[in-house]
Amino acid sequence: MSNNLRIAVVGAGPAGLTLARLLQVHSVACTVFELDESPARRGQGGSIDLHRNGGQQALREAGLFAEFRRLSRPEGEALKLIKYDGTVVLDENKTGTRRPEEFSDRPEIDRTKLRQLLLDSLSPDTVVWGKKLITIAESSSMPGKHDLHFKDGVEEGFDLVVGADGAWSRVRNILTDQRPVYSGVTVIELWALHVDTRHQSLAEFVGAGSCFMFDEGRALQCQRDSENTIRVYAGVRQPEDWVNTCGIDWSSPEEAQKTLLGQYFNDCGPALKQAIMDASDQLIPRQMWMLPVGMRWKPREGVTLVGDAAHLMTIFGGVGVNLAMLDSLDLSRAVIDCAGDASRLPDAIRRYEEVIFARGEQYARKTEKGLKGHFSAKGVDEMARRLQGR
Ligand SMILES: Cc1cc2nc3c(=O)[nH]c(=O)nc-3n(C[C@H](O)[C@H](O)[C@H](O)COP(=O)(O)OP(=O)(O)OC[C@H]3O[C@@H](n4cnc5c(N)ncnc54)[C@H](O)[C@@H]3O)c2cc1C
Incomplete structure (x- = not known):
């Protein structure tokens, strides 16, 4: 035509x-x-x-x-769900993804x-x-x-x-x-590169796909891609100006990671805390906007x-x-x-x-x-x- x-x-x-x-x-x-x-x-x-x-x-x-x-990557669908203290609630790496139809077939x-x-x-x-x-x-x-x-x-x-x-x-x-209006949440995107060789414990912790932790006012989402990279999204429910007023120096990623961990995730289980510190190759604060x-x-x-x-x-x-x-x-x-x-x-x-x-x-x-x-x-x-x- x-x-x-x-x-x-x-x-x-x-x-x-x-x-x-x-x-x-x-x-x-x-x-x-x-x-x-x-x-x-x-x-x-x-x-x-x-x-x-x-x-x-x-x-x-x-x-x-x-x-x-x-x-x-169909294997990337595997999801692990954990609580803030590290208690595993669901691990599809072990059980397989036996989900209801509406949540299945999402490679x-x-x-x-x-x-x-x-x-x-x-x-x-x-x-x-x-x-x-x-x-x-x-x-x-x-x-x-x-x-x-x-x-x-x-x-x-x-x-x-x-x-x-x-x-x-x-x-x-x-x-x-x-x-767009601010959604009330800011996410710090952290990257770990070459995880199979440089960050093996993080790779094992996350599994083949994603690992999520949700808690009151904070969340951690770790996700693997096919380039051997894991992205860790550390989310906090904070006001719109938090990125600039929280006192964290984002231009110094290692310090920023330590402060973020110390102030917002310090009572989490050791593997979760390690995930934040392991993902040290890139740091991008992202305010979440919505219409x-x-x-x-x-x-x-x-x-x-x-x-x-x-x-x-x-x-x-x-x-x-x-x-x-x-x-x-x-x-x-x-x-x-x-x-x-x-x-x-x-x-x-x-x-x-x-x-x-x-x-x-x-x-x-x-x-x-x-x-x-x-x-x-x-x-x-x-x-x-x-x-x-x-
Ligand atoms: C961290 C993060 C994780 C996400 N994870 C998921 C997920 O797992 N699953 C999911 O479904 N969605 C996810 N999303 C949402 C998803 O990325 C978007 O919904 C999707 O990319 C929208 O596609 P789009 O083509 O409408 O816009 P975009 O992907 O934003 O593409 C817009 C394009 O327009 C170009 N552009 C912008 N302004 C101009 C201009 N003035 N002139 C010319 N070109 C311009 C940009 O450069 C870009 O190439 C995620 C988003 C983020 C930020």
């Missing part, structure tokens, strides 16, 4: 690249504008699990499922591999690198179309602009004044959003990438459906937005509940019960 729509996708994250691939499979052309200078410019972060009815479904329709299976894949899989599937020159969007505006010369103002120039006359530009989306600014649950915008012809740009949530529902890829699947269907008749596009986009508003709200509520559970003393028992179908 060919089309004469001029489509811009802003952002080459999972949402933007999935959308571009799905459109191209149906011969609908688009250009992806990405602020990174190149695919290698920035680490893409750790491992993510793709759900059967989420990211996997989008990859199936994108014709990339077999390759995803080859790159993914892990490294973000970098997912991005490369999607990039390799696109026609050459689909992604234009080093294009930082500053603002989007209605075209002055072509009524009904939009122009994109980048740091280094303007691209004019798009019939459809899709904001796939993540948490701090610039495209979103034309649809709503709403900005208000149920946020919507008034439809505007020629502009829409996918992924975090549309419904940013914290990481405590574990669904962000899956929703982002599902949005792209739904939007691609809407666009493909009316690629031969552009006049049908506004209605198709409105219907798409109704779907993602409802789905986004549903998962934002679950994620809110997840955040409460992750930072509560009962959270580990509750998660174990759910995973065991009790």
Whole structure:
């Protein structure tokens, strides 16, 4: 199917690249504008699990499922749940992952591999690198179309602009004044590299996948990727300015780790404390932001959003990438459906937005509940019960 729509996708994250691939499979052309200078410019972060009815479904329709299976790690699903004192409540490394259907078949894949899989599937020159969007505006010369103002120039006359530009989306600014709000939680991301040789006890402690500890006002999530790295996310429920006012010198990682441990995790079991100290290769404090649950915008012809740009949530529902890829699947269907008749596009986009508003709200509520559970003393028992179908 060919089309004469001029489509811009802003952002080459999972949402933007999935959308571009799905459109191209149906011969609908688009250009992806990405602020990174190149695919290698920035680490893409750790491992993510793709759900059967989420990211996997989008990859199936994108014709990339077999390759995803080859790159993914089903063993990475294994989860260990422990209490703050080290008591093991569940260890799927020992019991196997015998979960209810809704929680099963969620193989892990490294973000970098997912991005490369999607990039390799696109026609050459689909992604234009080093294009930082500053603002989007209605075209002055072509009524009904939009122009994109980048740091280094303007691209004019798009019939459809899709904001796939993540948490701090610039495209979103034309649809709503709403900005992300602080969720009440800050996470310190700590890395341990070459764990099989340099941090064997941490590797044994975490197992093949992830190891989570939840407690009142604090949480520790350790996760392995396929590059022999373990990321330890030490979360604390603290005010928005805590990163700057807590007195921890983040520029001196070893000191920061010691202070974090001493002030917030000192009464934890020895293996948990060791996990914080072992992960000493990189330290990144991350405030967790979210869009208000149920946020919507008034439809505007020629502009829409996918992924975090549309419904940013914290990481405590574990669904962000899956929703982002599902949005792209739904939007691609809407666009493909009316690629031969552009006049049908506004209605198709409105219907798409109704779907993602409802789905986004549903998962934002679950994620809110997840955040409460992750930072509560009962959270580990509750998660174990759910995973065991009790
Ligand atoms: C620490 C952490 C752990 C997580 N773990 C999980 C998990 O286990 N499972 C899960 O499902 N989700 C997880 N998430 C959430 C997940 O990362 C996001 O939901 C997902 O990446 C959203 O995809 P996206 O494509 O919408 O946005 P992004 O991945 O943010 O991609 C946006 C892209 O747009 C580009 N961009 C931004 N601004 C501009 C601009 N002005 N101009 C041009 N380009 C721009 C960015 O460079 C980026 O490439 C996690 C998030 C974090 C922070």
